[in-house]
Amino acid sequence: MLTGKLVTFEGPDGAGKTSALNAIVAQLQPQLGDRLVVTREPGGNQISEAIRNIILDRNNTAMDDRTEALLYAAARRQHIVQTIQPALDRGQLVLCDRYLDSSVAYQGAGREIGEQAVYDMNQFATKGLTADLTLYFDVDAAVGLNRIQQHRQNEINRLDVEALSFHHRVQAAYLQLLADHPERIKRIDASQPLEEVVTQAIQIMTTKLPTYMATEGGERE
Template sequence: MRGIFVTFEGPDGSGKSTIANMVYESLKDKIDIIKTREPGGTKISERIRDIILDTENSEMTDRTEALLYAASRAQHVEEKILPSLERGLTVLCERFVLSSIAYQGYGRGLGEENIETINEFATGGLQPDIVFLFDVGENPSENRKIELGGDRLEVSGEDFHRKVREAYSLLAKRDRFYVIDATKSIDEVFNSCMEILKTKLEVSI
């Protein structure tokens, strides 16, 4: 039986990593499950991640950035995600194609259709079974993160991050995602995710 593919999406500072870790810790002794991230997740994908996020690579073009994300994802899917799903494991992944649509499609202005096209090829058409989209409003935690400095994407400027937030707000209106109010407490956000997973995974939580 094929496993369940669960992704956590949202802008920087929305709590994806915290909640993904909490979900994994809660389920790891009950079901066969792994947790991974994007960009990254495999040796090659992590090396591509380093190139994408290195602040010294300021001359990187937007198209190059989008293609590198897709390349990292292609390796991740073929080497780790798909084999795990085929073995019946539940896969938790921080970010997937939706992030590329928000950050490169909208944030960089490359267009949603273009990003979907290159990622359709990169993933072989693989789609998550469950997408948690964290709605953060104005996201003050992200603003603090930007002010403190960060990787090449995080320091791309407020206008870029505003476009990304607007993209997620637009995407949240589509009915194929589970929109989670990430302005609530960590426990409330965690419980919202677990209630959905309880039904989908058919486990006692």
């Protein structure tokens, strides 16, 4: 019986999620080939990428917090239906840059809508689809923001420019999620050099998804 797996990448802005994901894919691609699916939230398909542009546009200063939360959930719904679930049904390993925990942390805690309220609202979108494994890239909020300021000036979005207190609430919510879901969420010290971060991430994936990661061209569960 084929069972796909969903691995999500979470953490504060500038933690190195996307950098690590790209490096992990480069390492796993020769072994996993077309069993690997790489995607991101909000986005992953035409409709969700269009929603992404609305959410992240720095000109959309009038956006209500709950509108923002609903747009993320709408993008997630389309992403699941169009991309994630079909891949899981094919038995693929889906690596997703951000997922539900981001909504709980950013809209629930950052925007102060409430973590539980945002989680509950998202159940309508996900119909309960939960990540099999979540890699939490743990870095102090200020360090992450500093990395973005230093290296990614041209890509700063509407959430990156929030006050440091916003990003501290996000980080605290992530740490609470980590404490609440120790089996699903694994912490990686993302203050280390990228190479170390990637090694640690692959070690965790190997431990948690042995049938996927173990053998060349390997078996599936």
